[in-house]
Amino acid sequence: MTTPAPRITGVVPPVVTPLTQEGAVDVPSLERLVERLLAAGVDGIFALGSSGETVFLTDSQRDLVLDTVVKTVGGAVPVIAGCIEPTTPRVLDRAGAAARLGVDGLVATAPFYAIVGPHETERHFRALASSVELPLFAYDIPVCVHTKLSTELLVRLAAEGVLAGVKDSSGDDVAFRQLALAVAERTPGGGFSLLTGHEVVVDAMMLAGASGSVPGLGNVDPDGYVRLHRAAVDGDWDAARREQDRLTRLFRIVDAADPATSAGATRGVGAFKTALALLGVIDGNAVSLPLRPLDADETARVRAHLELAGLL
Amino acid sequence: MTTPAPRITGVVPPVVTPLTQEGAVDVPSLERLVERLLAAGVDGIFALGSSGETVFLTDSQRDLVLDTVVKTVGGAVPVIAGCIEPTTPRVLDRAGAAARLGVDGLVATAPFYAIVGPHETERHFRALASSVELPLFAYDIPVCVHTKLSTELLVRLAAEGVLAGVKDSSGDDVAFRQLALAVAERTPGGGFSLLTGHEVVVDAMMLAGASGSVPGLGNVDPDGYVRLHRAAVDGDWDAARREQDRLTRLFRIVDAADPATSAGATRGVGAFKTALALLGVIDGNAVSLPLRPLDADETARVRAHLELAGLL
Amino acid sequence: MTTPAPRITGVVPPVVTPLTQEGAVDVPSLERLVERLLAAGVDGIFALGSSGETVFLTDSQRDLVLDTVVKTVGGAVPVIAGCIEPTTPRVLDRAGAAARLGVDGLVATAPFYAIVGPHETERHFRALASSVELPLFAYDIPVCVHTKLSTELLVRLAAEGVLAGVKDSSGDDVAFRQLALAVAERTPGGGFSLLTGHEVVVDAMMLAGASGSVPGLGNVDPDGYVRLHRAAVDGDWDAARREQDRLTRLFRIVDAADPATSAGATRGVGAFKTALALLGVIDGNAVSLPLRPLDADETARVRAHLELAGLL
Amino acid sequence: MTTPAPRITGVVPPVVTPLTQEGAVDVPSLERLVERLLAAGVDGIFALGSSGETVFLTDSQRDLVLDTVVKTVGGAVPVIAGCIEPTTPRVLDRAGAAARLGVDGLVATAPFYAIVGPHETERHFRALASSVELPLFAYDIPVCVHTKLSTELLVRLAAEGVLAGVKDSSGDDVAFRQLALAVAERTPGGGFSLLTGHEVVVDAMMLAGASGSVPGLGNVDPDGYVRLHRAAVDGDWDAARREQDRLTRLFRIVDAADPATSAGATRGVGAFKTALALLGVIDGNAVSLPLRPLDADETARVRAHLELAGLL
Numbered sequence A, B, C, D: 001m002t003t004p005a006p007r008i009t010g011v012v013p014p015v016v017t018p019l020t021q022e023g024a025v026d027v028p029s030l031e032r033l034v035e036r037l038l039a040a041g042v043d044g045i046f047a048l049g050s051s052g053e054t055v056f057l058t059d060s061q062r063d064l065v066l067d068t069v070v071k072t073v074g075g076a077v078p079v080i081a082g083c084i085e086p087t088t089p090r091v092l093d094r095a096g097a098a099a100r101l102g103v104d105g106l107v108a109t110a111p112f113y114a115i116v117g118p119h120e121t122e123r124h125f126r127a128l129a130s131s132v133e134l135p136l137f138a139y140d141i142p143v144c145v146h147t148k149l150s151t152e153l154l155v156r157l158a159a160e161g162v163l164a165g166v167k168d169s170s171g172d173d174v175a176f177r178q179l180a181l182a183v184a185e186r187t188p189g190g191g192f193s194l195l196t197g198h199e200v201v202v203d204a205m206m207l208a209g210a211s212g213s214v215p216g217l218g219n220v221d222p223d224g225y226v227r228l229h230r231a232a233v234d235g236d237w238d239a240a241r242r243e244q245d246r247l248t249r250l251f252r253i254v255d256a257a258d259p260a261t262s263a264g265a266t267r268g269v270g271a272f273k274t275a276l277a278l279l280g281v282i283d284g285n286a287v288s289l290p291l292r293p294l295d296a297d298e299t300a301r302v303r304a305h306l307e308l309a310g311l312l
Helices: A027-040 A059-073 A088-100 A118-131 A151-159 A173-186 A202-207 A222-233 A237-255 A264-278 A296-308 B027-040 B059-073 B088-100 B118-131 B151-159 B173-186 B202-207 B222-233 B237-255 B264-278 B296-308 C027-040 C059-073 C088-100 C118-131 C151-159 C173-186 C202-207 C222-233 C237-255 C264-278 C296-308 D027-040 D059-073 D088-100 D118-131 D151-159 D173-186 D202-207 D222-233 D237-255 D264-278 D296-308
Strands: A045-047 A079-082 A105-109 A136-140 A165-168 A193-196 B045-047 B079-082 B105-109 B136-140 B165-168 B193-196 C045-047 C079-082 C105-109 C136-140 C165-168 C193-196 D045-047 D079-082 D105-109 D136-140 D165-168 D193-196
Touching (some): A027 A059, A045 A059, A059 A088, A088 A105, A088 A118, A105 A118, A118 A151, A136 A151, A151 A173, A165 A173, A173 A193, A173 A202, A173 D202, A173 D237, A202 A222, A202 A237, A202 D173, A202 D202, A222 A237, A237 A264, A237 A296, A237 D173, B027 B059, B027 B222, B059 B088, B088 B105, B088 B118, B105 B118, B118 B136, B118 B151, B136 B151, B165 B173, B173 B193, B173 B202, B173 C237, B193 B202, B202 B222, B202 B237, B202 C173, B264 B296, C027 C059, C027 C222, C059 C079, C059 C088, C088 C118, C105 C118, C118 C136, C118 C151, C136 C151, C173 C193, C173 C202, C193 C202, C202 C222, C202 C237, C222 C237, C237 C296, D027 D059, D027 D222, D045 D059, D059 D079, D059 D088, D088 D118, D118 D136, D118 D151, D136 D151, D151 D173, D173 D193, D173 D202, D193 D202, D202 D222, D237 D264, D264 D296
Parallel strands (some): A079 A105, A105 A136, A136 A165, A165 A193, B045 B079, B079 B105, B136 B165, B165 B193, C045 C079, C079 C105, C105 C136, C136 C165, C165 C193, D079 D105, D105 D136, D136 D165
């Protein structure tokens, strides 16, 4: 538990899960998508995250996704796997499957649905870390979990080696900065990964101390995120900002779906898949129930953004 | 989908899931608990609800719970099964298992974790109803799901026969009253069940139009809830209120656990199980990770409440 | 501080504040409205509550409202005055003005806008009670204040005589029942008023232990609420429920305004004022900025509900 | 309404309001504080913001604060005044007073306490802008107001010249970046001020497109924020980050108060005032009821942070 965890840095896209019209995992599309990410020079792959529709997939579908990603990556970069379940025993179930399928790290949220407090959340992460051999990353995503992981808890678990990193989708830049500073003070040897999940502020969060990013939009434009990361690492903040501004405009594809008949996941994952289908990377833009795929008008709006961004 | 659903009324306790120290389902304890509920005269059993720790159990544990409950009940009263999963495909997975195991109705929440809006929620319930043969009950529990089902949606789905009932744990008595009135107007032939999940206001909600209750505390004192229900049905509201006041005092067992080191589920389910162990109904008060069982001091406080209520 | 407070029971409508087209207080309309409430047999008047648009009025307008209400009531029933301001010093400012104008009690919420916790909230109510001579009622309205007053705090302040009562607009019937029971145990001599602000569950909350109600809809149909209260006090719960069902249907006037262009206060206060104008009680349905008055189509929908309820 | 507003950039501290032990405004202390800020080279002063305890002060106290600040500043930099009231008529009341006292701009939030939606919020800002001659800044502070101003609304009001700027205390960096980009596209001539209120991410938000900052901690260390701003403007992001890291450590003074007996405003404003008293800038650390001043132990912790930061 106290061995220095393999530090993950750079661009780690949360790979979407292409589906057939019938709702099955579209393995050839997933393979092409992963290969394209690797070709762009990403530093890792996050499978079965929120963008990967993990909470919509059955366990056998999840296993198929992990198996496909691990084999396609072939050890080129680390693969970390979301084990997104409401409680400790269920996360452990998924962690076991992921470990058997050969991933390099596990990602878990605080408990959800179950009504818990800070003591239960801490017990959850400690129980996970003591039961699994792989590095454990905390996924801080209050918009889904409805709890924000406290800076104090994260710093403590980082210092003790319980956690190998945080994937921050909290939208709380104040807490992110305080976390970055405190982790730097408390884990001086490094080894802790602080990854931002917000694709429109990667430059700013790198300046604030992030180790890297997990951008959903990185499915669509992995080259852009790789360029952005390298500029930030090189200290060329003007170049990083220009790339970020371009990507922030591209992110407007998530506004393509009619807000009167769609919400969050439909708009986000639906747009990423529609863009990937337009780019010819995956075969179709099917999403899981109860989401709906983008229609022709909405797809035209996605296409316009891709053209503006120079991708089509 | 439009056949009149079997209407469920009366007291339908959400049965807890007794566990061994090792975290396995304690089948003999569960059998004794169900038998005690039947002996008290309850009108149905709700298995795998929030009180049943459903989101802590693996699928095989869930199957064992349903199998045990269905066999122990032996058709004496309806058994309805929670299919508590974040999205449509995963609920359908559980619904299939529950149907195979012989339950009489299914209970599902709105999607959770996934970021959705009203259109996705409506599509979810319609997709579930069109795929399963059994009556479908909506479980409105915003404290877990973080969405309140709108009265307008529930009334519409009730009128169309998509839903056979609602289990209301919303804590929103205003919406409950409006729902009761609107459902009475729109489903004049009856057939829709409006069940309150709030054990301390069953008398008031019966006056407001409830068909019955799903009281977690009914695990501990089923006789009290049966008396309360019968008094309400007979229009003896003073008797109903007296019984309710007694049960509201008993409900203070959920305050037994130290609030500095416990929250929601630990305090509620933990207290119910501790009371059942003290009453000799189940073998122990073990709960699932990341919850913790009540300790000796906390157990003493539960015992004091049981004595005050005349149960010990 | 420990003298038994004058207990307020029965129907205490939160009187709306009629306005001219120019936004001035319409004193003759307010006088007619108060006289109509008294004629219906209400047990008190709550001036400058949320329905009274108190947070939209300047201090001189507020003084004019209190002066008009106190003089029109002429001691026939108690008048309690909302002192709705974010913090202690500002509430005290309003409390002084209200006391000088001759009201019989004061109503204050927890602090709002200011970021505070339970200690600050307790200090707030204690500071108010020790500075004012009049009975102090806590106004529990989380939809506006964004904090729920805890049952534990309310019971403690009731037992010590700091508070003379609670006006509950929390929508939390579970907490309301627990409060009613605990207050009955802890203030055995009575003297504490537990008033529900939810006009569609008055019967149920009376069964649960309320002393009375503060129904916004009571502006429109005070006779109905007086009949409902008397039936509940007489133990004729079937009559209470029938009256409540009629009033719950009438409450649908708050759905008259187009939800695409209106929200909360526009829909509620706007509908009450429109109904009162249609009934000839007040001269017009003007509301304060940034609200908007109901338009002709919306007014027609209000009229239809009034006709259904037998008021027009 | 469409004339280009005077653009405010740079460091604009939200000046705290020193109080005597009796709760009166401590004018000499306020004068010394403002003079110190000017000497440090700040670019403006924001009076009567949240840090200025504006919702705790009576109207005459507020007038005294504005009069003191305007006279002390003497035109050296712009003074903008918070008009923090729940609704349009009340904000207008304060706006009139502020204009008479000679401020250079007004700051207003969305309506609070009143239950409103997006239409009411838009009507609110439009009514304010059309009634006042001074530039109007929107204050986006959901932690107090409990509504987030939408990017779409802010961009539209910016493009039309209704708003002269935004003071962002939303803690939502994603929305901030999208706002910065959209405003740059839609108001190409400039003239719109985008000011971050989050003192620990000023460097990152400057990179993301902020025009400046409104740091509460700037009361304590104005020199640090001036250095940080100049480094960012010069493109020396490494220097900006180092200064920000130092200030982020200093910001830990807000953790000095015991969390078991204090919350938000006590911890923040209480710490700023305690630091200023320790630095000899103001006479004491008194705060308004229901807040409490920091005690001796807590003050010692503030002192330690000041020493670490090189200020004592």
